[in-house]
Amino acid sequence: MADFGGWDMPIEYPKVMVGEQAGGVLAEHAAVREKVGIFDVSHLGKIGITGPGAIDFLNGIVTNDLSKISNGSSQYNLLCNEKGGVIDDLIVYRKSEEDLFLIPNAANCSAVFDVISNAAPSGIAVVNIHKSFGVLAVQGPLSGKVMESLGLDLNLDYTEFTVATLPDYQALGQIIVCRTGYTGEFGYELVPAWSSTLALWELLVEKITEVGGRVCGLGSRDTLRTEMAYPLHGHELSLEITPLEASANWAIALEKSGFNGKESLVNLKRDGLSRRLRGLKSKDRGIPRAGMNVMTGDGKVVGIVTSGTFSPTLKQGIALALISTDISIGDELTIDVRGRVSNVEVVKTPFVESHVR
Numbered sequence: 001m002a003d004f005g006g007w008d009m010p011i012e013y014p015k016v017m018v019g020e021q022a023g024g025v026l027a028e029h030a031a032v033r034e035k036v037g038i039f040d041v042s043h044l045g046k047i048g049i050t051g052p053g054a055i056d057f058l059n060g061i062v063t064n065d066l067s068k069i070s071n072g073s074s075q076y077n078l079l080c081n082e083k084g085g086v087i088d089d090l091i092v093y094r095k096s097e098e099d100l101f102l103i104p105n106a107a108n109c110s111a112v113f114d115v116i117s118n119a120a121p122s123g124i125a126v127v128n129i130h131k132s133f134g135v136l137a138v139q140g141p142l143s144g145k146v147m148e149s150l151g152l153d154l155n156l157d158y159t160e161f162t163v164a165t166l167p168d169y170q171a172l173g174q175i176i177v178c179r180t181g182y183t184g185e186f187g188y189e190l191v192p193a194w195s196s197t198l199a200l201w202e203l204l205v206e207k208i209t210e211v212g213g214r215v216c217g218l219g220s221r222d223t224l225r226t227e228m229a230y231p232l233h234g235h236e237l238s239l240e241i242t243p244l245e246a247s248a249n250w251a252i253a254l255e256k257s258g259f260n261g262k263e264s265l266v267n268l269k270r271d272g273l274s275r276r277l278r279g280l281k282s283k284d285r286g287i288p289r290a291g292m293n294v295m296t297g298d299g300k301v302v303g304i305v306t307s308g309t310f311s312p313t314l315k316q317g318i319a320l321a322l323i324s325t326d327i328s329i330g331d332e333l334t335i336d337v338r339g340r341v342s343n344v345e346v347v348k349t350p351f352v353e354s355h356v357r
Helices: 025-034 054-059 106-119 143-149 194-210 218-227 262-271
Strands: 002-004 007-009 037-040 047-050 073-080 086-096 099-103 125-128 136-139 161-164 175-178 187-191 214-216 275-282 293-295 301-311 316-324 332-337 340-347
Touching (some): 037 194, 047 106, 054 099, 143 187, 218 316
Parallel strands (some): 037 214
Antiparallel strands (some): 037 136, 047 099, 136 187, 275 340, 293 301
């Protein structure tokens, strides 16, 4: 267990034998890539926004364009400050034009709530409901079978959601089921009432065990998301790292009339970036870690690692790093790994193929 955003979170589950496979981060990672894994991510924040004009109100604050999704869809978004720094990245569930449900990061939930609630006009209610709901993620190629075993016949496209009641477990109440996740695999995120979360978790443990799945902790969550080059706030995104630098241009609708930080981002794009997020792949046994310097062969520092790990899928070190825009895909660089030079290559991301769709 470890502190994560003010919550006690499991890094990995016990290394005891389950069938023929030991536990731990590597086994949990493999389960998600090959079968199915479940994550308790109830630490994530939850915020409700309701009232006439709610969608237009929020669309004037976050970077992406909520008018481009329909009711019953979710969208990845960024909340920036006026300088273009990222207060948080979050998912917006569009229930209707007057009813939105937000899932920010745990550590930033209060900051997100403060920014949005302070900007809300009369008639728009913004409510911090962090402990009203849990969030459980079912991820991996067998996720659909797990949903079927719960009695759910779902036909959701990626990012779509529905509100469902499990036929044989109606005591659990209504559950939001969304085709999203943070692993790069086919999967779902389930949002039950807080009071039903433990019972649903225990039910999911039973169902995934039947198909050889595993319960998973933050260790495998990090290796899985790094292989996909998914950003983590505080690493690839922060108040000092803009979404343009983090290569999150796809989540910024600069054509919108306005949102928090738009002017700064427009100016940054016009003037040109000095650094941007790149993928690095080790050419030796070195394992990059966050905070390590990235250098050219002659020792000139050209960037810094934001996230680094051993890739269980590729069996080599990988990293995300903010690097000078003078550096291109295919260039070879070095990383100072605790005083030892490790050779890396700049590569396209994601590091492994996406199966989210």
